[in-house]
Amino acid sequence: MSNIAYFPARGPGEDNRPGKRERTKVANRQAILDAARAVFGELGYEAATVRDIIRRTGLASGTFYNYYKSKEEVFDALADDGARRFRPILRAESDKAADFESFLRGAIRAYFDFLAAEHESWRINRPAGEVFPHARATPEVQAVFDEVHAAFAKVLEHDHAPAVDLDYFAAACIAVAREVGDKMLERRPIDVDGAADFAVRMILGGLPALPRL
Amino acid sequence: MSNIAYFPARGPGEDNRPGKRERTKVANRQAILDAARAVFGELGYEAATVRDIIRRTGLASGTFYNYYKSKEEVFDALADDGARRFRPILRAESDKAADFESFLRGAIRAYFDFLAAEHESWRINRPAGEVFPHARATPEVQAVFDEVHAAFAKVLEHDHAPAVDLDYFAAACIAVAREVGDKMLERRPIDVDGAADFAVRMILGGLPALPRL
């Protein structure tokens, strides 16, 4: 642990560095998360076991349960992590957007960029369906959905757009983005612009507005 | 087995009735399927075990494996069953539809009716997400998707509609139908007409075409 050298303990003056206990706790939690990401990517969610994950960290099996209650909970933690990273991006788009169209375009573009980057970083070598059979609404993920919902309400009202069934509309938009996003990841080369354009046109104008081949 | 009385074995003349072996085999397979539907509805897919299912049939645990390899396989069989029942309905809509709009309206309406009926018959008492965490593309389900794809291609061409990215478009339509359908099931009373109208307008004209509140 060479970092000890850089942080001489108990030196005169301030030492805000958390104690070793706290540091290993953070490190362990992160190690489990990293291992889980790798294991889910390699084996798929269903096939992965808690012991596959913990084995990869070198920790003992019991230690896993000091941090997470189950495989589901680690998965949710990973999903929450993604949502937590995406939320500010979405928020920024919402703030800078002048009208609904530019908000939608920005948000979808941001989401697809995010998707492509995640897809890259997980180094998935199995069908996405096996790695993400869930798409469960964890708190953070739900928060993202809520944010989309709220942003829709705000921007549409600002546009003086006629009132529509927001619940259905937001659900439909998210569904389109999700599905087109998935299909986008299956094509080579990955065409974020094309996919985003398609999704935006689909939502704003339906079939007649779609790009022609 | 009173039915024996109605079908005297080896009587003179024809007896096309399959032997007893065959009959119990069919009955067992069906019993397992029925039990599985009930158990999935009550416990949710994840919590359900093979033994929960087989216990409900009164058969021995080993017998289960004479018919299905795993819980997943029974679930897929149930999904296939649904798809197999829905396919002809979809086909009929496709055949009778004159243009894309009427095909779409008919298909979505049929799907939502089907959804509502299934929802009823499964007597689900837990969140749909726990009962259907999968939505796996079993062969029959995939066939339905393919049929939608093909019908879109056929009807759009017949309409002399400009060529669009059919893969994205079909995926987006299915996504909208699925999501709006799900949300429809969560509302009381269940409004099939309203949901179908929303989905159709969404697909045909996007946001501007949506019904106003």
Add this chain to the structure above:
DNA sequence: GGCCCAGATGACGCCCCGTCATGATTTCAG
């Protein structure tokens, strides 16, 4: 240095899984 406690450890009991040797019942040949 010595005490205390957070937390790491891995053995343990539990339960579910899938298999398989066994036995019961049906089918069929003579």
Add this chain to the structure above:
DNA sequence: CTGAAATCATGACGGGGCGTCATCTGGGCC
């Protein structure tokens, strides 16, 4: 009708993952 063969239901069993818990280790603190 009878006995052999085929079929398949049965439930006991070994295997393995799960979650717990008594125990031990070492960091925090005086």
